[in-house]
Amino acid sequence: MNLINYKINYNYKEIHRIGIISVFSFFLLINKLWAEPFDFYCAGSHSRIMGCAGVGGTSGYEATYLNPSLIPAKKNLGVGYLFSSQKVDVKLVKPDGQKIDKLGNPLQNVSQLNVGLAIPLSSLPLFEENEVSRNISVGLAGLLPTGKQLIRIGTIDTKTPSTLLYGNRNTRFSIYSGLGGRVPIDRFKFYLGAGVLTLANLPIIIEANLSPDKDLVIIDGALEPTIGFIGGLAFEFSDENFYGRVGGVYRSSTKIEIPTKVIVYMVGEQILSLSASLFDAFVPSYFGGGVAGGYKFGKMGVNLAFDFLKYRFSEFKFQILEVLEAHPESVGNILSEVTSKKIPDLQDVNVIRGGINLDIGDIVEKIDLILGAGISLFPSPLLSQNDVLTVDSDRTVLTGGIGARFPSPAFIRGKVEFIISGGIQKLSSKEFESPKGNKSSIEGTLPMVSAVLNVLY
Numbered sequence: 001m002n003l004i005n006y007k008i009n010y011n012y013k014e015i016h017r018i019g020i021i022s023v024f025s026f027f028l029l030i031n032k033l034w035a036e037p038f039d040f041y042c043a044g045s046h047s048r049i050m051g052c053a054g055v056g057g058t059s060g061y062e063a064t065y066l067n068p069s070l071i072p073a074k075k076n077l078g079v080g081y082l083f084s085s086q087k088v089d090v091k092l093v094k095p096d097g098q099k100i101d102k103l104g105n106p107l108q109n110v111s112q113l114n115v116g117l118a119i120p121l122s123s124l125p126l127f128e129e130n131e132v133s134r135n136i137s138v139g140l141a142g143l144l145p146t147g148k149q150l151i152r153i154g155t156i157d158t159k160t161p162s163t164l165l166y167g168n169r170n171t172r173f174s175i176y177s178g179l180g181g182r183v184p185i186d187r188f189k190f191y192l193g194a195g196v197l198t199l200a201n202l203p204i205i206i207e208a209n210l211s212p213d214k215d216l217v218i219i220d221g222a223l224e225p226t227i228g229f230i231g232g233l234a235f236e237f238s239d240e241n242f243y244g245r246v247g248g249v250y251r252s253s254t255k256i257e258i259p260t261k262v263i264v265y266m267v268g269e270q271i272l273s274l275s276a277s278l279f280d281a282f283v284p285s286y287f288g289g290g291v292a293g294g295y296k297f298g299k300m301g302v303n304l305a306f307d308f309l310k311y312r313f314s315e316f317k318f319q320i321l322e323v324l325e326a327h328p329e330s331v332g333n334i335l336s337e338v339t340s341k342k343i344p345d346l347q348d349v350n351v352i353r354g355g356i357n358l359d360i361g362d363i364v365e366k367i368d369l370i371l372g373a374g375i376s377l378f379p380s381p382l383l384s385q386n387d388v389l390t391v392d393s394d395r396t397v398l399t400g401g402i403g404a405r406f407p408s409p410a411f412i413r414g415k416v417e418f419i420i421s422g423g424i425q426k427l428s429s430k431e432f433e434s435p436k437g438n439k440s441s442i443e444g445t446l447p448m449v450s451a452v453l454n455v456l457y
Contacts, residue, residue: 071137079452084425121133174199229251250287395428405417425448
């Protein structure tokens with residue numbers, strides 16, 4: 001869910017009002033409410049080409065995101081890149097019937113670098129190799145947004161247009177770390193694991209000088225982590241050509257509130273001091289299960305995965321900006337009154353994901369071919385429309401991919417796997433109406449493409 005960019009222009013004669021306008025416009029322009037993108041864009045290459053399913057079907061470092069108990073199912077190392085171009089059509093109709101097309105793009109482009117590692121304890125120097133250490137593995141996975149967002153703000157009283165680089169969007173990162181173990185019993189395996197999700201936010205410190213020959217200046221603070229929990233289990237039966245697996249998972253909720261400090265000067269005199277908490281992003285809790293299975297026909301293997309998850313969006317009751325302290329107090333009162341009305345009503349949603357994967361061995365000189373396709377149905381958590389700033393719609397995500405697995409170079413142990421995957425998020429057409437009588441609508445498609453290189457060692 002996301003907020004539409006827009007700017008409000010006022011014409012106050014009082015000098016200190018200029019500071020209020022600039023700061024208020026800044027907050028509205030930079031702030032877009034985010035659900036963390038890995039829920040919409042999938043956690044890894046194998047999950048992505050199968051409709052994002054993975055509670056029972058993932059393994060290795062990808063399992064760190066979706067079900068940490070399955071980390072020991074594969075030893076691998078990977079690095080990849082994902083890009084999604086957000087082209088969403090948003091329209092606004094005012095009570096007088098005036099129609100404003102293309103009010104703004106409520107989503108910024110998503111680009112991220114992802115890395116991961118799954119390694120058994122027996123491979124670490126601190127542990128002796130034995131049956132226990134071979135069946136317990138550590139998984140690490142990280143996402144680093146690589147896109148930039150430039151915000152330009154100017155007033156009629158500044159000779160030089162101001163350029164702000166909102167650093168938090170560029171430097172926020174997510175790290176999953178988990179520990180998973182398995183108990184092998186003849187043809188049965190029992191998996192159990194848990195992990196943590198660490199989101200880092202970057203506090204904002206702004207000093208704004210509104211003198212005619214000065215620009216706004218932004219100074220970023222130190223990274224501050226926020227931690228959530230994820231845990232899961234799975235049960236597997238396998239023989240020579242067949243395997244079947246059922247899993248369950250729970251994830252706690254996590255949110256990012258950015259500590260914000262704003263100081264505004266006019267001709268050397270401080271006219272505004274503001275301490276606030278800016279709501280930036282959130283990870284809703286969920287729980288659910290998944291089933292997966294596969295069968296091998298000679299050189300070809302067929303794998304299926306299906307997930308059913310309940311996302312608990314309704315637990316979030318937030319306002320965009322919470323003013324903690326302000327001088328003069330009138331500024332805090334204005335901002336608090338406005339932002340307290342921008343609280344969207346959210347509901348829990350049931351998410352269904354499923355897909356199929358074909359693994360064809362030795363198509364050319366020890367090169368395996370990987371094919372996959374899937375679908376994910378992600379209903380909108382937006383229950384009611386309080387203001388045209390907040391819009392969202394049901395998403396149907398179609399994914400697919402192709403890849404190859406081949407012997408690694410002499411200096412790399414194991415095999416190398418290269419996968420290109422992509423997908424289309426289709427946002428269904430939806431219309432909203434606010435209490436003020438304003439109507440807004442949203443529809444569009446969000447294409448995405450990714451590439452990943454995995455080493456299976």
